[in-house]
Amino acid sequence: MALLEVERLTKFYGDSRALSDVTFKIKKGQFVAVIGPSGSGKTTLIRCINRLIDASDGSIRYDKEDILALKGAALRHARAKIGMIFQHYNLVYRLTVIENVLHGRLGYKSSIAGVLGMYTEEEKTKAVEVLQLLGLEDYVYRRCDQLSGGQKQRVGIARALVQDPRMILCDEPISSLDPSSAKIIMDYLRRIQKDLGITILVNLHQVDVAKRYAERILGFNAGHLVFDGPPSELNKKRIHEIYGTEAGELIID
Numbered sequence: 001m002a003l004l005e006v007e008r009l010t011k012f013y014g015d016s017r018a019l020s021d022v023t024f025k026i027k028k029g030q031f032v033a034v035i036g037p038s039g040s041g042k043t044t045l046i047r048c049i050n051r052l053i054d055a056s057d058g059s060i061r062y063d064k065e066d067i068l069a070l071k072g073a074a075l076r077h078a079r080a081k082i083g084m085i086f087q088h089y090n091l092v093y094r095l096t097v098i099e100n101v102l103h104g105r106l107g108y109k110s111s112i113a114g115v116l117g118m119y120t121e122e123e124k125t126k127a128v129e130v131l132q133l134l135g136l137e138d139y140v141y142r143r144c145d146q147l148s149g150g151q152k153q154r155v156g157i158a159r160a161l162v163q164d165p166r167m168i169l170c171d172e173p174i175s176s177l178d179p180s181s182a183k184i185i186m187d188y189l190r191r192i193q194k195d196l197g198i199t200i201l202v203n204l205h206q207v208d209v210a211k212r213y214a215e216r217i218l219g220f221n222a223g224h225l226v227f228d229g230p231p232s233e234l235n236k237k238r239i240h241e242i243y244g245t246e247a248g249e250l251i252i253d
C-alpha cells in the first residue's frame with residue numbers, strides 16, 4: 001500500500017514548466033533520494049507535496065487523502081503529519097533548542113495557544129525525548145544561534161519528529177554542512193527510517209550519498225522524472241541522462 005502517490009504532477013511558474021507529468025508511488029517506510037541538477041524541480045516537488053505551493057495539474061495522494069483538494073483544518077492536519085527539513089534549517093535563532101522543537105507541534109494547536117507558547121507536559125516530555133534521540137540532551141536550553149550547523153540540523157530533525165510524522169521531506173539537508181556533519185545527519189535519517197518506520201524523501205545534490213543511503217532513487221532532469229530505480233541500476237549512462245553528458249566524470253563516484 002502506497003503512502004504517497006504522485007500522478008501526472010505538473011507545475012508551471014508563469015509560462016515556465018518546473019515539473020512535467022511526474023508519476024511515482026512511495027511505500028510506507030521507504031528511504032527515497034531525489035537527485036538532479038540545479039533547477040530540475042526537486043524543491044518544487046517537495047513544496048507541492050507539502051502544499052507550500054499549489055500544483056498546476058495532476059494529483060497527490062498522501063495517506064489516502066487527496067492533498068491538492070484539502071483546505072483549512074483538514075489541510076493543517078495533513079501537513080502536521082508531514083515533517084520538513086530544510087537546507088538552511090529554518091530555525092528561530094534567538095529562541096532555545098526546545099522552543100524551536102516545540103514549534104513542530106504548532107500544526108496541532110489553535111493559533112492562540114501557539115502564540116502564547118502553551119504546550120502540554122506531554123509535548124515537552126516528548127520534545128526532550130526526541131532531543132535525547134538526536135544526542136542533543138545537553139543543549140535543550142541553548143539558544144540556537146550558539147549551535148554548529150550540524151547541531152542546528154539535528155534541531156530541525158527533532159522539530160520534524162515531534163510532529164509524529166509518517167513521512168519526512170528533506171530539501172538538501174546536508175548541502176550547508178561539512179562532510180563529517182553531513183554523515184551524522186544522514187545516519188540519523190537512516191536510523192529514523194529503520195527504527196521508527198518513518199518514510200524519508202530526501203533531495204540530495206550528491207549522487208554518492210544518494211547511492212549509499214537510499215533504497216530507491218528518483219532522478220530528475222528539467223522537470224521530468226527520468227530515472228526511478230534502486231542504486232544498483234544507477235550506472236554511468238543513467239547518471240548522464242539525469243545530469244547531461246557535459247556533467248563528465250566528476251559527479252560519478
Ligand SMILES: Nc1ncnc2c1ncn2[C@@H]1O[C@H](COP(=O)(O)OP(=O)(O)O)[C@@H](O)[C@H]1O
Pocket residue numbers: 013017018036037038039040041042043044045
Ligand atoms: N518561485 C519561483 N518562481 C519562478 N520560477 C521558479 C520558482 N521556483 C523555482 N522556479 C524555477 O523552477 C525550476 C525548478 O526549480 P527548483 O524546484 O528550485 O529546482 P531544484 O530544487 O532542483 O534546484 C527552475 O527552472 C527554477 O528556476
Ligand SMILES: [Mg+2]
Pocket residue numbers: 042043044172
Ligand atoms: Mg532545490
